[in-house]
Amino acid sequence: xxxxxxxxxxxxxxxxxxxxxxxxxxxxxxxxxxxxxxxxxxxxxxxxxxxxxxxxxxxxxxxxxxxxxxxxxxxxxxxxxxxxxxxxxxxxxxxxxxxxxxxxxxxxxx
Amino acid sequence: xxxxxxxxxxxxxxxxxxxxxxxxxxxxxxxxxxxxxxxxxxxxxxxxxxxxxxxxxxxxxxxxxxxxxxxxxxxxxxxxxxxxxxxxxxxxxxxxxxxxxxxxxxxxxxx
Numbered sequence: 001x002x003x004x005x006x007x008x009x010x011x012x013x014x015x016x017x018x019x020x021x022x023x024x025x026x027x028x029x030x031x032x033x034x035x036x037x038x039x040x041x042x043x044x045x046x047x048x049x050x051x052x053x054x055x056x057x058x059x060x061x062x063x064x065x066x067x068x069x070x071x072x073x074x075x076x077x078x079x080x081x082x083x084x085x086x087x088x089x090x091x092x093x094x095x096x097x098x099x100x101x102x103x104x105x106x107x108x109x110x
Numbered sequence: 111x112x113x114x115x116x117x118x119x120x121x122x123x124x125x126x127x128x129x130x131x132x133x134x135x136x137x138x139x140x141x142x143x144x145x146x147x148x149x150x151x152x153x154x155x156x157x158x159x160x161x162x163x164x165x166x167x168x169x170x171x172x173x174x175x176x177x178x179x180x181x182x183x184x185x186x187x188x189x190x191x192x193x194x195x196x197x198x199x200x201x202x203x204x205x206x207x208x209x210x211x212x213x214x215x216x217x218x219x220x221x
Contacts, residue, residue: 004153031207042114042197042211043154050206058208090153094207097142101153 001026004102006091012108013081021076021105023091031094032074033058034066036087037104043090049074081109112137116198116212123188123219131183131215133198143181144209145174146197154197188219 007022023032030051035043045058047066055066063085065077074093078085086109092099115134123129135143142161146154158167160176167174171192173184183196195216199209 033208035211040213042213043199043209044211045208048206048208056206059210092153097201097207098144098156098159099207099209100156101146103153104151 003027004091004093004100006089006102006105008105009103010106012110013078014110015082017081018077018079019081019107020078021089021091021107023074023076023093023102024072025074025091025093025100026072027093027095027100028071029093029095029100030071031099032068033092033094033099034064034074034076035090035092036060037090038087046076046089081107083109085109112200112202112210114198114200114210114212116196116215118215119213120216121218123185123217125189125219125221126187128184128186128188130185131196131217133181133183133212134179135181135198135200135212136179137200137202137210139203141201141203141205143176144199144201145172145181145183146199148195148197148214157196185217188217190219190221193217193219 033048034046049068052071089105091102145157148154158174195214199211
């Protein structure tokens with residue numbers, strides 16, 4: 001099993017550009033999450049999904065959108081990137097209470 | 111609002127020098143407290159879940175304990191490969207399993 005994978009690993013954007021981060025899991029987990037990690041602030045929840053076709057806002061959802069069209073995939077979109085969105089983004093999935101994390105995407109917005 | 115505070119922010123130990131990391135929390139009904147390990151450039155790796163005060167769990171040189179207000183991660187006779195950032199997180203009752211994380215303790219074990 002590959003577990004949780006994220007695409008791409010690195011990305012540099014200019015302010016105003018858009019992009020989509022892809023998260024895929026092969027563990028048949030119902031729950032999926034997107035976090036961002038910034039120095040000194042820990043991981044903060046952006047959006048989450050409790051099942052295929054459902055999404056909900058987390059702690060810091062502004063500027064992001066998500067979709068969960070297939071159970072195994074959870075997409076995070078930035079419609080108009082801003083420098084404040086420079087961060088490392090982690091996807092996670094869970095069946096029980098423990099969450100399993102992907103390797104992260106490092107995004108820089110210039 | 112759920113809050114998690116970890117201390118110290120950074121800790122340097124000599125190999126074999128035992129110590130403890132602290133995680134203080136406030137939550138509206140605790141469903142679970144989680145410890146993760148994160149290596150540089152990688153995603154967090156699950157270590158333990160604790161559910162109720164008095165509970166303890168062990169894995170190799172690590173032992174996690176829980177009270178009603180805080181959790182400790184005890185590291186006994188650490189080795190350089192234990193160097194990592196250790197993250198604490200809480201999950202509140204009634205939540206859709208969301209985690210609230212602390213900012214972590216960066217542990218360095220010197221040979």
